[in-house]
Amino acid sequence: MAAPNRQDTKKFFENLSGAGKSIGVLTSGGDAQGMNGAVRAVVRMGIYVGAKVYFIHEGYQGMVDGGQNIEEATWESVSSMLQVGGTVIGSARCKEFRTLEGRVRAALNLVQHGITNLCVIGGDGSLTGANLFREEWSSLLETLRTTGQIDDEAVQRNSVLHIVGMVGSIDNDFCGTDMTIGTDSALHRIIEVVDAIGTTAQSHQRTFVLEVMGRHCGYLALVSALACGADWVFFPEMPPEDDWEEELCYKLSGNRADKKRLNIIIVAEGAIDRSNKPISADYIKDLVVRRLGFDTRVTILGHVQRGGTPSAFDRILASRMGVEAVLALLEASATTPACVVSLVGNQSVRLPLMECVQMTQEVQKAMDEKKFDEAVRLRGRCVTGVVLPQSGFNVAVLNVGAPAAGMNAAVRSAVRVGIAEGHKMFAVNDGFEGFAKGQIKEIKWGDVGGWTGQGGSLLGTKRTLPAKHAEKIAEQIRIHNINAMLVIGGFEAYLGLLELSRAREQFSEFCVPMVMVPATVSNNIPGSDLSIGADTALNAITETCDRIKQSASGTKRRVFIIETMGGYCGYLANVGGLAAGADAVYIYEEPFDIRELQANVEHLTEKMKTSIQRGLVLRNENSNENFTTDFIYQLYSEEGKGVFDCRKNVLGHMQQGGAPSPFDRNFGTKVAAKAMQWITTTLKETYKEGRVFANTDDSACLLGMRRRAMVFRPVAELREETDFVHRIPKEQWWLKLRPLMKILAKYRTSFDVSDSAQLEHVTHVRPKEAAI
Secondary structure (H helix, E strand, O other): OOOOOOOOOOOEHHHOOOOOOEEEEEEOOOOOOOHHHHHHHHHHHHHHOOOEEEEEOOHHHHHHHOHHHEEEOOOHHHOOOOOOOOOOOOOOOOOHHHOHHHHHHHHHHHHHHOOOEEEEEEOHHHHHHHHHHHHHHHHHHHHHHHOOOOOHHHHHHOOOOEEEEEEEOOOOOOOOOOOOEOHHHHHHHHHHHHHHHHHHHHHHOOEEEEEEOOOOOOHHHHHHHHHHOOOEEEOOOOOOOOOHHHHHHHHHHHHHHOOOOOEEEEEEOOOEOOOOOEOOHHHHHHHHHHHHOOOEEEEEOHHHHHOOOOOHHHHHHHHHHHHHHHHHHHHOOOOOOOEEEEEEOOEEEEEEHHHHHHHHHHHHHHHHOOOHHHHHHHHOOOOOOOOOOOOOOEEEEEEEOOOOOOHHHHHHHHHHHHHHOOOEEEEEOOHHHHHHHOOEEEOOHHHHOOOOOOOOOOOOEEOOOOHHHHHHHHHHHHHHOOOEEEEEEOHHHHHHHHHHHHHHHOOHHHOOOEEEEEEOOOOOOOOOOOOEOHHHHHHHHHHHHHHHHHHHHHHOOEEEEEEEOOOOOOHHHHHHHHHHOOOEEEOOOOOOOHHHHHHHHHHHHHHOOOOOOEEEEEEEOOOOOOOOHHHHHHHHHHHOOOOOEEEEEEOHHHHOOOOOOHHHHHHHHHHHHHHHHHHHHHHHHHEEOOEEOOOOHHHEEEEEEEOOEEEEEEHHHHHHHEEOOOOEEOOOHHHHHHHHHHHHOOOOOOOEOOOOOOEOOOOOOOOOOOOO
């Protein structure tokens, strides 16, 4: 890679050396999927910058016991960890570390290995212990010196202990971060079970009560309830009203009367009523059986939620956080407080560890004191309890472009929020083509029941653009008196909105509020960091790569060439490569030539001399018109002859299929709800003299996630940010992850850290709307 121009204001991490430094990494408390990805990233980034990195096995217990529990890590020792659940280096509760004597022993063991940088992966208890250890460090060293266990030089050499935390917890119960490592994977386990239970429950018209983890935090319960379309959810931060038994029974009996054969109730293990009395799954079951006589079953998921392989989201999150943690340690000074690496929206941030811990503890205190509104406020922004403005307009919703998992969840959310706000909702089949043909009908609350977990597009979707059908679409808008449009789709949806907004001069029917929600596996829409469907596709790629790598474990010396979708956008290939632990990824956005291909072959040849005798290469389908997947396969086969053999695999449309991931279900649900609220507000603003008239640029918008927040942008404004020839944004945030992938694959590269996280303060409740 060519050396970057350093005359600008960018800061490159090559200036941050780890030479002479030692980093210890440990996992503590409850295990969580993705912890291994974080350990792998810390080890490889640490070694990459020239530091020594040590595993501290069995958490704080291993630090106290020392000996073989503290082991120097090598590059190869973290191979094959990325796809493994739990924590390979072990985790244990440690009573001894809570005593001063235990912490003195732990300090001695660290000093003996020269470890003055600690990366702690765990929950708030583990991170609180780490901060106490840091605050006592000087006095611990003095104790060791006065007892003759270390000398003055050792005290001087190890005078400062730096600590960076990463939150590993499936409960997502830590304030200051939108997502903790392991939460998304736990949601995957829950949704897999709920989807499976759904089929048997429908067969017998049963009610199922599912208990999920969350003793003090209801995130898993609430989000899984959203993701599966549950009838009721109980969680600790928001206890039900005192008459909840009557309300629940009324709701369930109403559903049965509407011919709904399945009832799902989600209960967090820590669910309580307003008197702080537990609400158990068995109590709810007995209530339903006693009052309604429904056939009811209880399923307690338990530790299933901690198990299994980490999701693509958790692998990427863990890798990003691990690298960021090492950067934080390299940049730390003697006065830098212990920090925790967090995720807000789509951006890494560093926050003072104890500020986050204190806010987390305040949540529990508020619940103990029955200040439940305060507990919800501390957890993050919440839309529950908002009084929805009532309106009476006709709103059309349609899918445009290729199908993407999560589209149906978005439609369901839009329809139900729209009805709740007083609108009459109309479903348009087959995109703009169906619009022109009059394939429009009113869609009611019950019509979208069960849509959340279904893949593809139940409305039907086509790539047809509206310009050539503008007159017929305008006629249908007149016939059905459509006052606003919600378009859910990919690049064609974006182009369609541009065409409709331009056609307003000719057709006044298009002078209505229009909003687009991005939904495409390619994630190539300007104005949004993420699109509905991309996470499901990433999981399909990651799971396939895991199986392919596993198939090579017996044969050895084999390299796989995998082709992904995405058009000219390399998001799936690049981020999928990071999640799967690829050795090389070829994308259109970063041109490559025959010399780079040759260098990659040589890199893999060297890799085959180590204990890791397999390779994984991903190629975006349009990365280069000449260096096709077949060409790369043949080149690797020829150049690797005698060293490794090759196989190729084109993943194709399997990336578009399947049930949507929890992320896509919830992302689709939330963005569609937010889009409908925008429509309601805009309709009221533009309704004058008995009609809706909206012809300004800001009445045709795209709703997307940008860095930390959900943002509405006029599509006309996004025109300048778009490469229309290649159907991609001119600037793409995920390209900053590319050096990460290369570093973790052992390539020398430049890494711009000028945009890396800076230490902030928890001065207000951070919005949680960007998280799953």
